[in-house]
Amino acid sequence: MRYRKITKDNIHDHILVCLSSSPSNAKIIGTAAMMAKAFRAEFTALYVETPEEELMVEADKRRLAENIEYAKECGAVVTTVCGDDIALQITEFARISGVTKVVLGRSSVSRGGLIKKQSLTEKIIRLAPELDIHIIPDSSIEGKRRKKHIFSRKSLISLIKELAISALILGAASAIGFGFHYLGFTEDNVVTIYILAVLVTSVLIDSKICWALTSAAGVLLFNFFFTQPKFTFLAYDKGYPLTFIVMLMASLITGSIAARMKKQAKLSAQVAYRTQILLDTDQMLAKSKNADEILVVASKQVRKLTSRGVILYPTWNGTFGEALIFGDEEERIEEYINDDERAAAFRAYENNIQTGAPGSLYSAECMYFPIGIKDEVYGVIGVVPGKKADPFEQSIMVSIIGECALALENEKNIREKEEAAVRAENERLRADLLRAISHDLRTPLTSISGNAGNLLSNDSFFDEATRRQIYSDILDDSVWLISLVENLLSITRMGEGRAKINKTAELMSDVIDEALKHVNKRKTEHRIKVSLENELMLANMDARLIVQVIVNLVDNAIKYTDCGSTIEISAKQDNGKVLVSVSDNGYGIPDKMKEQIFDLFYVGDNNRSDSRRSLGLGLALCRSIVEAHGGRIWVEDNYPRGASFCFTLQTKEIEINE
Amino acid sequence: MNKPLILVVEDDPPVRNLITTTLKAHGYRYITAHNGNDALLEASTHNPDILLLDLGLYDIDGMEVIGKVRSWSEMPIIVISARSEDRDKIDALDAGADDYLTKPFSVEELLARIRVSQRRLNSSGNQSSGTVFVNGELKIDYAAGCAYIRGEELHLTPIEYKLLCLLSKNIGKVLTHTYITQKIWGSTWEKDVASLRVFMATLRKKLERAEGSTQFIQTHIGIGYRMIKVE
Numbered sequence: 074m075r076y077r078k079i080t081k082d083n084i085h086d087h088i089l090v091c092l093s094s095s096p097s098n099a100k101i102i103g104t105a106a107m108m109a110k111a112f113r114a115e116f117t118a119l120y121v122e123t124p125e126e127e128l129m130v131e132a133d134k135r136r137l138a139e140n141i142e143y144a145k146e147c148g149a150v151v152t153t154v155c156g157d158d159i160a161l162q163i164t165e166f167a168r169i170s171g172v173t174k175v176v177l178g179r180s181s182v183s184r185g186g187l188i189k190k191q192s193l194t195e196k197i198i199r200l201a202p203e204l205d206i207h208i209i210p211d212s213s214i215e216g217k218r219r220k221k222h223i224f225s226r227k228s229l230i231s232l233i234k235e236l237a238i239s240a241l242i243l244g245a246a247s248a249i250g251f252g253f254h255y256l257g258f259t260e261d262n263v264v265t266i267y268i269l270a271v272l273v274t275s276v277l278i279d280s281k282i283c284w285a286l287t288s289a290a291g292v293l294l295f296n297f298f299f300t301q302p303k304f305t306f307l308a309y310d311k312g313y314p315l316t317f318i319v320m321l322m323a324s325l326i327t328g329s330i331a332a333r334m335k336k337q338a339k340l341s342a343q344v345a346y347r348t349q350i351l352l353d354t355d356q357m358l359a360k361s362k363n364a365d366e367i368l369v370v371a372s373k374q375v376r377k378l379t380s381r382g383v384i385l386y387p388t389w390n391g392t393f394g395e396a397l398i399f400g401d402e403e404e405r406i407e408e409y410i411n412d413d414e415r416a417a418a419f420r421a422y423e424n425n426i427q428t429g430a431p432g433s434l435y436s437a438e439c440m441y442f443p444i445g446i447k448d449e450v451y452g453v454i455g456v457v458p459g460k461k462a463d464p465f466e467q468s469i470m471v472s473i474i475g476e477c478a479l480a481l482e483n484e485k486n487i488r489e490k491e492e493a494a495v496r497a498e499n500e501r502l503r504a505d506l507l508r509a510i511s512h513d514l515r516t517p518l519t520s521i522s523g524n525a526g527n528l529l530s531n532d533s534f535f536d537e538a539t540r541r542q543i544y545s546d547i548l549d550d551s552v553w554l555i556s557l558v559e560n561l562l563s564i565t566r567m568g569e570g571r572a573k574i575n576k577t578a579e580l581m582s583d584v585i586d587e588a589l590k591h592v593n594k595r596k597t598e599h600r601i602k603v604s605l606e607n608e609l610m611l612a613n614m615d616a617r618l619i620v621q622v623i624v625n626l627v628d629n630a631i632k633y634t635d636c637g638s639t640i641e642i643s644a645k646q647d648n649g650k651v652l653v654s655v656s657d658n659g660y661g662i663p664d665k666m667k668e669q670i671f672d673l674f675y676v677g678d679n680n681r682s683d684s685r686r687s688l689g690l691g692l693a694l695c696r697s698i699v700e701a702h703g704g705r706i707w708v709e710d711n712y713p714r715g716a717s718f719c720f721t722l723q724t725k726e727i728e729i730n731e
Numbered sequence: 732m733n734k735p736l737i738l739v740v741e742d743d744p745p746v747r748n749l750i751t752t753t754l755k756a757h758g759y760r761y762i763t764a765h766n767g768n769d770a771l772l773e774a775s776t777h778n779p780d781i782l783l784l785d786l787g788l789y790d791i792d793g794m795e796v797i798g799k800v801r802s803w804s805e806m807p808i809i810v811i812s813a814r815s816e817d818r819d820k821i822d823a824l825d826a827g828a829d830d831y832l833t834k835p836f837s838v839e840e841l842l843a844r845i846r847v848s849q850r851r852l853n854s855s856g857n858q859s860s861g862t863v864f865v866n867g868e869l870k871i872d873y874a875a876g877c878a879y880i881r882g883e884e885l886h887l888t889p890i891e892y893k894l895l896c897l898l899s900k901n902i903g904k905v906l907t908h909t910y911i912t913q914k915i916w917g918s919t920w921e922k923d924v925a926s927l928r929v930f931m932a933t934l935r936k937k938l939e940r941a942e943g944s945t946q947f948i949q950t951h952i953g954i955g956y957r958m959i960k961v962e
Contacts, residue, residue: 555835578925579952580932587952609932611925616952617817725925 086114089172090149091121091163094133097178098140101209105176106147108207115447117170118144118151121162122427152426160196161468167204169446169475174205235278239287242277246270247294260299264316267291268323275328276335284332288324292317347469350378354473358480367484368452371444371477372399375454375470382406382457384439386418388450393422400457409439409457417441418453425450442471444478451481505674506690510561517550552593556628559591560694563621567697576702578725579619581610581644581651588623589642598636601627606645612722618698619722622706625691626655626718634659634715650704651724656717667708671696695720735780735849737761740770740796741811742788746834750783753838759845767791774800781848784828786812786819794826801827807848807903811836817953821907824955829904831954850960851903864899867945867961869938871899880938890915891934894927898948898958907955931956 090105092098102118109116120141144151152166167175177194194206250263274287293306296317300308308314354374361367368387376383382400386393396415400406414429417437421428425445429437439455454474524543528535535543582605589601612619623642630640634657644653662670669675673693699706699720706720737759741747747763754761762777764770767788774782782800786793797808810823813834820831829851830844864871870879878885878895887895893915898906912923931948938947949957 551835558835578928580928580950582932583928583950583952586950608936609929611928620952 086112086174087170087172088112088114088116088174088176089163089167089170090116090118090144090176091159091178092118092137092140092144092151093120093178094137094140095178096136098136099143101176101178102140102144102147102149104209105207106144106149108174108176109148112174114174116147116149117172118147118149119163119166120151121159150425158468160193160200162471164197164200164204165468165472165475167201169478171447172204174207176207176209178209232280232283235280235283236286238278239274239283239290242270242274243267243287243290243294246291247298250295250299254299260295263295263299264320267295267320268327271324271328272331275331279332281332284328285325288321288328291324292321295320343465347465347472350374350469351472351476354476358476361480361484364451364481364484367477367480368444369397371473372397372454374473375456376400378469378473379456379459379466381459382409384409384414384418384455384457385452386415386422386455387452388422393419394452396455404457406457409455413437414439414455418455421453422450429455442474444474444481446478446482449482449485451478451485502673506564510557514554514557517554520550521547521554556593556624557690559621560625560690563618563694563698564690566615566618567694567701575615576613577616578611579614579616581605581612581653582608584612584614584616584619585623585642585644587616588620588627591620591624592627593631599631599634600637600639602639602641604641604643606643610644610646610651611725612651613725614702614722619702622695622698622720623653623655625695629691629718630655630657630659630716633657638715646724647721649724650721652719652721654717654719656711656715658711658713658715661710661714662708662716670708671706734759735852736777737781737783737845738764738770738773738777738779739783740764740767740788741783741785742766743785746785749838750841753841754845757842767793767796770796771799774804774806778804778806780806780852781845782806782808783845784808784810786810786814786823794823797823797826797828807851809844809848820954821909824905824907825910830957831905847903847959866899866902866947866958869899869947869961871895880940885937887934887937888930890930891937894930894934895938898956902958902960905949905951905955905957911955 088105088109090102092102105118106116108114118141120137141151163175166172175197177197194208197204197206246266246269249266253262253266268291271284271288271291275284278284296306296308296313297304300310300313302309308317354370357370357374358367361370365387368385372383372385376399382398382404384406385397385399386395387397388394396410396418398406398410414437417429417439418441420426421441421443425443425448427440427442429439429441439457441453441455443450444452444454456470524547528540528543532540582603585603585605589603592601627640627642630638634640639658641656642653643656644651646652671692672689674689675693695718696706699722702722704721704723706718708716708718711717737754739747739750739754739761741750741763742765747765751761751763762773762779764773767790770782770784770788773779784793784796788796793810793812797810800806800808807830808828810820810828810831811834812819812823812831820833823831829848832841832844862872862874864873868881870882871877872879873896876892878887878892894911897911897914908924908927912918912920912927915927916923931950935948939945945961947958947961949959951957
């Protein structure tokens with residue numbers, strides 16, 4: 074037992090390897106593949122697309138494609154996610170997909186700048202402490218490679234911009250310094266102005282180089298403008314070099330603290346925003362009643378977040394559905410619904426990967442995100458191209474889609490559970506039914522076959538009266554069997570699913586006439602009266618089933634009342650419904666039985682009728698038939714005596730086609 | 732009146748015995764067949780007056796037998812079926828059967844159905860080309876477009892009159908809802924079936940107004956209607 078459990082756990086292992094354009098990545102993929110094989114685990118290769126993607130050189134792109142290809146060869150399911158925070162994306166993906174082990178390269182660990190930064194591994198551990206992390210040692214040049222690309226065209230422009238800003242601030246600081254000097258303040262005050270300038274610069278700009286340059290420039294400017302001799306880089310006073318060093322240190326430290334605070338504030342604001350949005354999404358998802366609603370909620374949340382048009386391709390039972398659009402008319406989202414876009418979305422659905430967007434694996438105008446967990450994809454959300462893809466926004470989007478997939482999986486699990494419970498219940502009922510029936514079939518069959526056998530072999534010994542008695546016994550028993558079979562057939566008709574009830578407009582008078590044809594004919598010593606409020610009363614029903622209900626109710630009334638009793642069948646319009654009642658003037662039904670009388674196999678302690686003849690089937694069947702028609706069945710006392718069984722049906726008003 | 736010759740097609744021996752014993756007891760002449768091919772052979776060689784046909788034969792489908800027999804003969808066909816679904820009966824009727832019996836049936840019911848078909852045989856013999864239709868107290872003058880009951884003219888709406896004519900021309904035969912709506916409205920919408928029920932109810936009320944009057948139109952729930960030949 075215990076052993077089995079252990080192996081089972083192993084099967085549920087899920088290994089994740091991260092793809093990159095690094096040349097050593099192939100080795101990591103290979104190791105991870107071997108691990109997956111050894112653990113017999115699921116194997117996924119994840120590629121996190123970052124905003125720096127655009128800066129990638131051709132050789133890197135090619136290597137990345139090779140690595141992706143290699144991962145596929147190793148049997149990995151390749152998935153792409155988008156975002157600037159690689160650690161967050163990895164942990165998010167791991168959480169959604171049930172990843173248990175993450176394989177990383179050593180190179181990913183040693184990334185750090187001037188100021189101590191949390192490594193990728195540390196971050197992942199902080200975000201998802203339950204994950205096993207395997208680090209594969211490798212001597213990579215990744216760090217250098219990344220630095221090489223820092224000065225690309227784009228960052229050069231922003232660097233120049235930031236340099237201009239710092240120059241402006243330094244200029245302003247120098248101007249104020251001159252003002253102070255003019256007012257006769259000492260140089261110490263001017264030093265603080267420069268430190269302030271560095272502080273302001275570090276808040277306004279992001280580049281570390283720029284801010285270090287500003288600190289140095291501040292010191293030099295102070296030297297140039299305010300120390301004796303002025304307008305030279307010389308300093309006469311022996312204390313000045315110390316002042317310069319202190320000033321530089323102070324500038325650097327304040328600057329770095331300010332920059333870090335700024336970054337932290339931005340981060341915590343983002344985290345709060347993200348939490349809020351995800352919380353809202355969760356609440357809305359929890360309120361959704363079915364899979365369609367969940368998909369719509371997710372699409373609307375993505376639309377709200379990105380303010381871009383959203384296209385939803387839902388999937389139903391393995392078929393890729395038609396596109397649904399979320400957005401305004403003027404956005405012309407319809408233009409993005411064509412065969413190419415659909416193909417990209419379908420790729421996303423089929424391979425459970427992100428597709429679309431220029432430069433990605435499968436190109437299309439829109440970006441397509443699969444809503445899926447493991448092998449199951451519930452739909453695809455497409456985002457229309459817009460202003461600028463904000464990586465932070467995109468990472469939230471991925472989280473929303475992940476939540477949506479989780480909600481859909483839950484929904485599916487719950488639905489399957491409910492269906493299984495219903496099936497089990499039906500199975501139980503069927504078994505009970507079979508047991509009860511096969512037991513009760515024996516008695517009439519014994520009587521029929523025994524009597525017939527007697528007639529066959531001993532016919533001449535019986536006198537006329539005995540023979541007649543035997544004939545009538547055979548007939549009685551077979552008639553009983555016929556009515557049982559009719560009820561069983563109705564049960565199977567019902568068992569085929571409530572949705573299958575085929576309702577048509579029927580005349581109540583026809584239905585009652587038909588029912589009376591099937592009522593046990595040998596017991597017509599009862600007076601049966603029919604009173605209809607309106608001859609042309611129509612009701613919506615499956616006629617066969619409702620006939621069975623009336624037959625059962627009338628047969629019951631005949632069975633449990635004395636000969637000569639009156640049975641009245643009436644139908645009338647009541648509050649938009651048809652109220653049918655079968656009343657007798659017999660002994661009535663005690664209150665304590667009224668509740669249970671419609672239960673399956675309820676026989677009661679009625680000794681009036683031959684107990685063997687009751688299975689507790691008829692009334693239970695009546696109830697399920699009436700309820701399947703959306704009606705209600707109950708029993709009440711008849712005035713002045715007897716019982717009255719009533720049920721309701723929906724009326725049908727029709728226009729007459731003359 | 733000559734007792735008609737009845738061909739009994741039934742593969743189950745006890746049920747076949749039950750039917751033949753009943754027929755013998757009531758003085759009918761009969762021949763039997765155990766399967767569809769025998770049935771077609773017997774039907775073509777003996778040219779029986781009435782065909783009692785079990786739908787569940789093991790060699791060829793009962794529906795096929797109906798189709799083949801109908802290709803050369805108008806003999807009344809009464810279908811016997813153990814299937815409980817209405818669809819089978821409707822299909823058989825639409826294929827050309829006149830009437831149906833569901834197992835288990837009583838001996839009385841069987842004899843009643845045979846009598847109805849017998850009357851149809853007789854009436855079609857002497858009324859085939861007449862412009863006046865008489866059925867007990869009911870008289871329809873097709874040429875004048877009038878219907879009378881006990882000599883009194885009936886005030887029928889155009890649809891009711893059309894229904895009455897359709898039923899009278901197919902007297903003894905069960906007409907399915909689809910057949911009737913197709914003939915009257917040219918369509919088979921569900922709405923029409925509901926209207927048909929109401930029209931039938933009003934028509935019947937007009938025909939059978941008097942207390943204890945004879946029943947002319949039979950309702951077959953879920954299947955259709957039939958006009959009965961009154962003796």
